[in-house]
Amino acid sequence: MSDDHVYLSLAEGHDDSDARWAFGTGFEDPLYGVSTVVPEDVDRAGLAECCVSLGDDALVMAQRLAEWTTRAPELEEEVALANIGLDLLGQARLLYARCGQVDGTGRGEDAYAYFRDADDFRNVRLAELPNGDFAFSLARLLVLASWRLAHFERLAGSADPVLAAIAAKGVKELTYHRQYAAEWVVRLGDGTEESHRRMQAALDGVAPYLRELFAAHDAEAAVVAVLRQVTEAAGLALPDLPRAAAGSGRAGAHTEHLAPLLAELQSVARAHPEATW
Template identity: 75%
Template sequence: MSDDRVHTALAEGDQDGTRWAFGTGFEDPLHGVDTSVPEDMDTVALAAQCVALADDALVSAQRLAEWITRAPELEEEVALANIGLDLLGQARLLYARAGRTDGTGRDEDAYAYLRDADDFRNVRLAELPGGDFAFTVVRLLVLSSWRLAHFGQLTGHRDPVLAAVAAKGVKELAYHRQYAAEWTVRLGDGTEESHRRTAEALERIVPYLGELFRAHDVREEVLADLRQVTEAAGLDLPASRPLPENGRDGEHTGHLAPLLTELQSVARAHPGATW
């Protein structure tokens, strides 16, 4: 199977040929956007929505950063780092919007570095340990497909800032999904060992799908994407009953706190420092 035919259907929406989202445009993503809060907007709900989406992105980016110097090839190390930077950019914009709307005036650093695990609202799939490369790309496939579907909905949000962040994010997430889909097919349709590891990654990840769909109702769109990729990879998409815990309610695995300890260590050791 040639790489240029792998999962091309999911890339058809990228009509301008842009594949690498990070660094393709240097204009302020909120340039020209009215950043005032719309009248009659439920600012508490808006801030909570922004924080949850930002937490997903921040935690996912931290897991991807763990592959720097560990990826199987330099090209993949750069790709995963760039995807992580895209997600960090989304997190920064969303945290900044939350601080403006929740009445606290907190900046992005306060959200990222000065909250404990119980205060985070990311989905639990994002915080699971990275495992092997197969797990990383399958998780990226699931999270990017899910986030892309939701951001597509948010491009029509009443809040112009959230709508602008979503519109920018759609282009980035389309590449994330394509990258992960191509690698999932390559591994699933590869050697006996790579097939086994990719199948095991699916088995580990599928129980967390229910939590994603409780957070945002994009089930059919996401499952259609996943079925297309798994069929091309010669894999079965396992059926699973959702786990009862919900990261959106602050219910996390034991893996989030150690991740945040590493992420926040410098900021907490030197409060208020700038560099």
Template identity: 60%
Template sequence: MSDDHVYLSLAEASHGPEGEERWAYGTGFADPLLGVDTTVPAGLDGADLAAYCLMLGDDALVLAQRLIEWCTRAPELEEEVALSNIGLDLLGQARLLLTRAGQADGSGRDEDAFAYWREDHEFRNVRLVETPNGDFAYSIARLLVFSAARHALYERLAAGFGDPVVAAVAARGVKELAYHREYATAWLLRLGGGTPYSSARMQAGLEAVWPLMDELFTAHAVELRLGVDPAELREPVLAELAAAVTEAGLTVPEALPLARIGGRAGRDGVHTEHLSPLLAELQVVARAHPGATW
């Protein structure tokens, strides 16, 4: 592993000697919850914990669905495989988090119940992840922003979140997100330092994604009650992103806040018009054959 750019050195510490930790859900088949007590800790509000798991799980589920859309459409076969595997990593995180939501709220609902049988206003993902893929540069910009922010958050959750299940999912997710961030940064540098056209497209992708970043760092009341404040991550994550963008020879966009409707956004079930058709595609088979197994 070389130190050619800023994120390669950041990611190196998260890789094993043969890089096997990159694909914790995709190929490792290790259970991140092995030996973890799944009892909701005393003093932790189950409803708040469930709501937080839905926030994190829905982010991962919806972005996984978007990334899978690149299969057969990416610029190169290798990128189809890479983006599909990143999507599978996120899907693995989503499955564990949605299952935990059903445990925490006492409903006993499983991952399928949450994924296939909720309406769009019941989803709690940030609006960044539900936007259409656009061109390849836009998707790379979105993946870069999301993975950088989520990596920083998972580091904190793994180090001391009150629920051992969420902490264990975060600990495994940190290793995956380190690679997601590295992958996106490699393409940022490749496109930014390529032709004038590729540089312009990458800059346009950053400009379109940057305003959508705000929700990732806007604390929800549920998060604050659980002792999590994503606003504390804003400056260090923005500094990391700015370093990568500058190294790519691009301009760091102005961090304009995303317009919020009545002070509410994705965490409160207020979404763009793009989420409904995405969920329709995700849920169509399950709803056409209720109760079926496969």
């Protein structure tokens, strides 16, 4: 099965006319004309928790993708990964801004990104793991993009108009992220003996963290369907899923890898806390 066939099948049901290049087309303000008033029937605490959790997932993953700059196998892939990271960073900014509007603190996006410690972050643990080799990063991207896409498709119908608008914009971006990762998983899995070995090892390395994703948001059926389709096309074995989560980043229980990542991400802002750019 060719990469294009995998993508076309995965994208079925989406308006994907510009999804391949989502990071190059979405320059309109997704919140233009959207009311920022929180509807009376919306739980403000729950909305804030949702926004900060999804914002943390996006910020941490964006930082990991940024680490591929100057290190990716080819310049084209370096640009693609950087732009996927920018998409996620844009999602994080919108989600943090909304959180500050509804949680009663009035904080701006920088406060959430730069002035919280690791145990205050609520991202899933898979996002914070070191990049490993290219195969691991692409296996992780496939899983997280598929999981986040399923989540955003539901949130596009949210009772909160701002969250709904953020999710609707994110669906186009995440459709491209999933496509990009799926094509590379197939290419590596169906490539040389060495690329096949590394891709299988990458999937095996990602698998222990899947149960946490499904506990945080019930998208198991959607993610497993994507993984099964892509692994079959690549001649790879779909790993067994764990029965229980090894830990919960949503509860602030992170791996030892998050604190160093945040120290690098936050260093300039913390050294110059009053600076404006």
